[in-house]
Amino acid sequence: MKTEEIEIPHSLIVGCWQLDDRSWTSISEPEIERAIDTYLALGLRCFDTADIYGRSESLIGRLLKGRDCTIFTKAVFFGEVPTPSQVRNKIETSLRYLKQSSLDCVQVHWHNPQLDFSSTFETFNQLIEQGKIRTLGVTNFNTPMLKQALQLAPIRYHQIQYSLIDRRVENGMQQLCLDHDIGLLPYGPLAGGYLSDKFRGVQSPPNQGSHARGFYYSSMVRAHGGWSPVLALLEDLATVGSKYNLTIAQVALNWVLQQPGVAGVISGVTLDRRQMQKNVEAMHSAIAPEDIAQLTARSQILFQQPGDIYSYERQ
Ligand SMILES: NC(=O)c1ccc[n+]([C@@H]2O[C@H](COP(=O)([O-])OP(=O)(O)OC[C@H]3O[C@@H](n4cnc5c(N)ncnc54)[C@H](OP(=O)(O)O)[C@@H]3O)[C@@H](O)[C@H]2O)c1
Secondary structure (H helix, E strand, O other), rough: OOOOOOHHHHHEEEEEEOOOOOOOOOOHHHHHHHHHHHHHHHOOEEOOOOOOOOHHHHHHHOOOOOOEEEEEEEEEEEEOOOOOHHHHHHHHHHHHHOOOOOOEEEEEOOOOOOOOOOHHHHHHHHHHHHHEEOOEEEEOOOHHHHHHHOOOOOOOEEEEEEOOOOOOOOOOHHHHHHHHHOOOEOOOOOHHHHHHHHHHHOOOOOOOOHHHHHHHHHHHHHHHHOHHHHHHHHHHHHHHHHHOOOOOOHHHHHHHHOOOOEOOOOOOOOOOOHHHHHHHOOOOOOOHHHHHHHHHHHHEEEEOOOEEEEEEEEO
């Protein structure tokens, strides 16, 4: 069984975790509508959401209805092994919220590696055969989990965290994906926005608990060595940027895009139109391989890479 490959215009996917208003600053619906319209006007057609992102699925389902777009969603499993009907109900709910008759791509997140996921993938195979799901992916699977999943179902994409700070994917996962023709979909390419001019020279990251970076990415920065290497990296990014007339964020995005096996980069919703435009332009910037390699080498010196994909997050 071979599922479809998805075309990703500009190799850029709009991340919609930011639309979850339970944890993050609430963005109003008119603001979201304007942002989505701007992304569409810039030629972006792919959006990433999840069953666990609150109103995100239902909002984008409504706003993208009738548009020629691709939606990557997730089926997230915490707790015990779900029954087949629990898996089916999850997919039916996503179909309803996203207003689709077939989900473009479902990425499975399985939280507890001690629990056997084979029966769940069996149900996913049936859902693919029934036409309810067109393409299957996974997210945050570590290397042994992906090897096992490959025996069970046609996995086309793996959504993983990947940036100049977090390169754990290179500890075996990237090669495994290359060997099996699985496209990498990096999230957090800007570490939630820390990798941008906004934070250059800022001596400690501001306390921004209502922004994803203040929660998810500040603990990631701590796990990889702290804030001072980030400040050093921002200077290196600025140096490369000045050579090409690019911002720090543009260089950071382009570095991720140029890594082997990357099928598309996921960057989260911003309301800043200029940032959206810059991000699209970043995907078409021709940063020379020697400058990319120099940033890779600096990142190697500045940051630790503790273990496999999603290792400390799972604890
Ligand atoms: N599978 C998983 O476990 C998992 C985990 C995390 C995220 N994700 C997915 O991946 C998506 C992307 O992750 P992310 O949002 O953390 O990605 P990111 O690209 O690292 O960060 C995006 C944030 O950076 C800021 N930004 C965007 N463009 C910028 C620019 N040009 N200059 C300066 N700042 C800029 C924006 O915040 P401001 O404009 O507010 O500053 C934006 O919300 C999420 O929305 C979600 O869909 C998945």
